[in-house]
Every structure is written in C-alpha cells, then in structure tokens.
Amino acid sequence: MADTLDMVDKLLADLKNIGGVEASIAASRDGLLIRANMQKGKFLESLAAMSATMLGAAETATTQVEKGLPTRVIVESEYGRLIIVGAGPKALLIILANSNSSLGLILIELDKSARKLKEILK
Amino acid sequence: MVETGIPKLDEFLGGGIPKGKSLVYYSQPGVEGEIFGMQTVYNSLKSGGNCVFVVSSTIPSITKGLFKEFGWDIDEYRDRLFIVDAYNPLIGAPSDEKYVVSNPDNIENFNKVIIDLIKELPPSTIVFGSLSTIMDLCGEKETIESVKNWNKMAMLYNHVLVYNFTVWPYSQETLHLIKEELFNAVISIGSIAERVIFGQYFGILKSDWAKETKTSMLFRVLRPGGIKLFIPKILVTGPFDAGKSTFVHALSTRAISVDRLGTTIAMDHGHVDYKGFSADIFGTPGQERFDPIIKLLSGESMGVFLVVDSTNPADFVRAKHMLDITKSYGLPYVVVANKQDMPGALKLEEIREQFNLPDDVPVCPTVAKDKVGVFEAFEVLIEKITGGT
Numbered sequence: 140m141a142d143t144l145d146m147v148d149k150l151l152a153d154l155k156n157i158g159g160v161e162a163s164i165a166a167s168r169d170g171l172l173i174r175a176n177m178q179k180g181k182f183l184e185s186l187a188a189m190s191a192t193m194l195g196a197a198e199t200a201t202t203q204v205e206k207g208l209p210t211r212v213i214v215e216s217e218y219g220r221l222i223i224v225g226a227g228p229k230a231l232l233i234i235l236a237n238s239n240s241s242l243g244l245i246l247i248e249l250d251k252s253a254r255k256l257k258e259i260l261k
Numbered sequence: 262m263v264e265t266g267i268p269k270l271d272e273f274l275g276g277g278i279p280k281g282k283s284l285v286y287y288s289q290p291g292v293e294g295e296i297f298g299m300q301t302v303y304n305s306l307k308s309g310g311n312c313v314f315v316v317s318s319t320i321p322s323i324t325k326g327l328f329k330e331f332g333w334d335i336d337e338y339r340d341r342l343f344i345v346d347a348y349n350p351l352i353g354a355p356s357d358e359k360y361v362v363s364n365p366d367n368i369e370n371f372n373k374v375i376i377d378l379i380k381e382l383p384p385s386t387i388v389f390g391s392l393s394t395i396m397d398l399c400g401e402k403e404t405i406e407s408v409k410n411w412n413k414m415a416m417l418y419n420h421v422l423v424y425n426f427t428v429w430p431y432s433q434e435t436l437h438l439i440k441e442e443l444f445n446a447v448i449s450i451g452s453i454a455e456r457v458i459f460g461q462y463f464g465i466l467k468s469d470w471a472k473e474t475k476t477s478m479l480f481r482v483l484r485p486g487g488i489k490l491f492i493p494k495i496l497v498t499g500p501f502d503a504g505k506s507t508f509v510h511a512l513s514t515r516a517i518s519v520d521r522l523g524t525t526i527a528m529d530h531g532h533v534d535y536k537g538f539s540a541d542i543f544g545t546p547g548q549e550r551f552d553p554i555i556k557l558l559s560g561e562s563m564g565v566f567l568v569v570d571s572t573n574p575a576d577f578v579r580a581k582h583m584l585d586i587t588k589s590y591g592l593p594y595v596v597v598a599n600k601q602d603m604p605g606a607l608k609l610e611e612i613r614e615q616f617n618l619p620d621d622v623p624v625c626p627t628v629a630k631d632k633v634g635v636f637e638a639f640e641v642l643i644e645k646i647t648g649g650t
C-alpha cells in the first residue's frame with residue numbers, strides 16, 4: 140500500500156516537473172482525492188470532486204450522442220488551464236498549468252502518465 | 262481513567278485508560294503513529310493531569326515545535342509536563358531539560374530516570390515518544406525486561422504508561438511479546454488501500470479492561486488539529502428543491518456548489534470539521550435530467566443523508582428511487598426531514614409511515630436554512646457509520 144502511494148507520488152512529481160505545470164493531482168473517478176503535488180493545497184478536495192464531475196459529464200454527453208469517449212477535458216481560463224484525463228476505470232489525472240506552458244508537451248506526458256497510473260492502481 | 266484524547270478511541274476503551282494500566286500504539290512504518298502519543302500527552306495536560314514525555318528520537322525542542330504545529334500549546338502546562346531528554350546526550354549536545362538520560366544507549370540509564378520519576382510523581386501519564394528507538398539503542402531483550410518492570414512499577418504507583426512503538430523488523434519473539442503480553446492494551450495503527458481510498462486506520466488489537474470491538478477507524482492528521490477521524494465521503498441526495506445544497510452549506514466549515522438558476526447542476530462539495538471528525542460531503546443534484554451525474558458521484562460513500570422537503574410527500578417516491586440510483590441501500594443512511602419550519606410540514610412519524618422506513622433508519626428534523634438540526638443529523642449518521650460499540 141505504502142508502495143502504491145510512493146509510485147503515485149513519483150508519477151505526480153514527474154508531471155509537476157514539466158515547464159508551466161503548477162499542480163498534478165490524482166483522483167478517483169467518483170471524485171475522491173488520491174494524492175496531489177501542489178504548492179498550497181487548500182481546495183484540493185473540491186478540485187478533485189469538480190474535475191471528476193466534469194470528466195464524467197463530458198463522457199456522458201459524448202457517448203450519448205455516439206461520439207465515443209472524450210480523450211480529455213481541457214479548460215482554458217483567464218490565467219491558465221486545467222486538464223483532466225481518465226486513467227483507467229478507477230482514476231483520473233488533473234493538471235493545473237499556467238498560460239505559458241506548452242500544451243502539446245503536457246498532453247504527451249499526461250497520456251503516458253495516465254497509462255502508468257492505470258497500471259499502478261490495477 | 263486517563264483519556265487518550267484520540268477521538269472515538271476513548272469510547273471504545275470504555276472511557277480511557279484506567280490508572281495503573283499500560284497501552285501501546287503499535288504502528289506500521291510509514292504511518293503517522295508517533296502523533297498518537299503526543300495527542301495523549303496534550304490531552305492529559307489539558308484535562309489537568311501530570312505528564313511525563315520521554316523524548317528519544319529527536320531533540321526535545323523539535324518535539325516541542327511539533328506540538329506547536331498541531332496547535333497544542335504545551336508551554337501553558339510547563340509545571341505539569343516533565344520532559345525526559347534521551348536524545349541530546351546521544352549527539353553530545355547539552356540539554357535544557359531537568360530530566361536527562363545521560364547514556365541513551367544503556368538501558369540502565371533509562372531505568373534510573375524512569376523509576377525515579379515513577380516513585381517521585383503523583384499518579385501521572387507517562388508517554389514514551391518512541392519505544393522502538395530505545396530498543397534500537399539498548400537492545401530488544403534488555404528493553405523488554407525494563408518495560409516489564411516499568412509497567413509493574415506504574416501499576417503499583419497508579420501511573421498510566423503509554424508507548425509509541427513502530428513495527429520495524431524486530432525478532433518474531435519481540436513482536437509477539439509486544440502484541441500479546443507486555444501491555445494491557447494494544448492499539449494497532451496501519452494503512453489501507455481499499456479500492457481508491459488510501460488511508461490510515463487504527464483499531465483495538467487488545468485491551469484487558471474494555472469489551473472487545475472489532476471496528477477500525479480511518480483517520481487523518483491535520484496541522485493544526487491532530488488526529489481526526491476521517492470520513493472520505495458522505496453523500497447528500499434527495500429530490501429537487503429539498504434543501505440539499507442548503508444542508509451541505511449549513512453543515513460545512515467550507516463548501517462550494519455548482520448551482521445555476523437556483524438548482525444544482527453538478528454538485529455541492531463541503532468539508533466538515535466537527536467533534537474530532539473530518540468528513541467530506543458530496544451533494545448531488547436533484548433533478549432527473551442529472552441522474553447520470555448523481556450516479557457518477559455516489560461511489561465509495563460511507564453514509565448517506567437523504568434530504569426531503571417535509572411539506573412535499575409527492576416527492577417521496579422520487580426520494581426512494583434516488584436511494585436506488587445512488588446504490589445507497591446497504592449503506593448507513595438517515596432521512597433528513599427538512600423545512601420543518603414550513604406550515605404543513607409532516608411530522609417525523611408521518612414521514613416514517615409514508616416512506617415505510619425500517620425501524621433502524623433514523624428520521625432527523627431540520628431547518629437547513631437556519632442551520633437547525635443539521636449537526637444533530639450529522640451525529641446520528643456518524644454514529645451509524647462508526648457504530649461498532
């Protein structure tokens with residue numbers, strides 16, 4: 140168990156090291172915080188819950204209109220972006236990045252990490 | 262009785278630790294076990310007792326800093342707190358404490374200081390910050406012999422002895438003695454990974470004065486705050502407009518809602534800190550078009566508030582259906598009879614009848630908009646979730 144969390148921590152730390160990434164968070168599909176790597180972690184629990192809801196709502200919406208599952212949810216906002224990807228049936232990954240970050244790079248790494256997280260939590 | 266100060270644990274122990282008894286916090290490496298002893302130190306000081314704290318794994322000033330981090334002002338109780346410094350001599354540093362173990366790698370030195378204190382002080386709570394460190398320095402066999410002796414002495418002089426022990430790979434024999442024989446009570450502290458809930462728990466492994474309880478409790482450590490019982494998810498559901506969002510906000514120390522045009526379209530999320538509990542609350546939407554989201558949010562709940570508008574029995578069918586959608590049957594749940602302030606609000610018995618509720622499901626009256634009854638409802642649900650006694 141401690142080992143699993145160590146692995147999740149490592150994975151999150153690697154994500155956090157990408158330029159412009161301010162926070163990396165692992166949450167359960169139903170909105171519970173698993174682990175986070177973030178400077179000040181005040182609203183983490185709510186962020187995890189909201190992100191799970193957004194991804195879940197997106198998945199429900201696209202599958203209902205037969206467009207398949209969304210690859211990710213990207214929210215562009217005034218001062219940065221929020222990215223959510225599913226990581227297997229149990230978990231999802233959340234990234235908070237500033238506006239200067241390279242979206243392409245983040246997405247590549249994020250997809251890799253999502254596959255890893257899925258394995259870790261198996 | 263001396264209370265441990267760990268929420269719920271005292272209740273499980275029938276009030277705390279009787280004078281003359283010993284207790285060990287037996288914790289797996291990697292979990293925050295040492296805080297248990299510290300919380301017991303602070304609690305016994307706060308409730309007017311004398312306390313000895315044997316610091317053996319770091320310098321006492323760092324330990325004092327830790328107490329501060331938890332928001333526990335121990336300076337206030339200076340005259341009743343006796344710190345035994347069993348660390349500074351190890352690194353050749355001078356000690357500011359009155360009680361010093363001059364050679365912390367020699368158990369005889371511990372014996373001298375501890376036995377003197379046991380004889381000198383009126384009945385006190387004596388807490389060992391880390392029995393495992395003492396064992397590492399003085400040897401397993403030697404330490405165990407001394408602990409046996411200390412426990413006997415403490416029994417004679419009516420002290421309470423509390424030890425933090427981390428389960429490093431000691432010999433089978435040592436671990437067996439610690440778990441089964443040396444102490445009157447053993448509290449095990451460990452970690453679990455259950456589906457996606459990664460948490461720390463404690464439970465009573467043994468206690469020779471309280472009746473057995475098999476329950477173990479999840480906890481988390483807050484700074485400030487110390488050990489809080491952790492309830493990762495409580496669901497608040499119920500029909501449209503029943504007052505779910507209002508209820509979540511009334512209960513929570515902080516909460517947010519995704520409401521648009523007066524109705525919840527995603528969720529409410531709140532955090533409750535109350536009477537030693539730390540719980541996260543998930544409120545669902547009520548309208549049927551959001552049922553997919555309701556389903557999505559309801560996994561892993563440990564308990565459910567089913568909120569209904571007491572003036573609107575027409576919605577009770579929907580309410581029952583929502584227990585279905587959220588797969589709440591089998592989980593502890595309470596019916597929150599909200600809007601009791603409104604004219605025409607049904608009485609609790611009427612609601613129970615209309616719902617045809619089983620006897621063991623409580624119905625709690627609330628006026629969520631005025632925060633009336635919400636904490637009572639919380640306590641009722643928590644009692645159902647943690648029960649076990």
Ligand SMILES: Nc1nc2c(ncn2[C@@H]2O[C@H](COP(=O)(O)OP(=O)(O)OP(=O)(O)O)[C@@H](O)[C@H]2O)c(=O)[nH]1
Binds near residue numbers: 627628
């Ligand atoms: N009189 C009275 N009104 C209340 C009470 N609790 C909530 N309300 C009111 O009921 C209305 C609905 O409250 P909400 O908390 O938004 O209800 P909800 O269950 O979250 O509603 P949905 O999310 O739309 O399903 C609001 O106007 C509240 O002010 C109460 O105890 N008494």
Ligand SMILES: [Mg+2]
Binds near residue numbers: 506529547
């Ligand atoms: Mg609402």
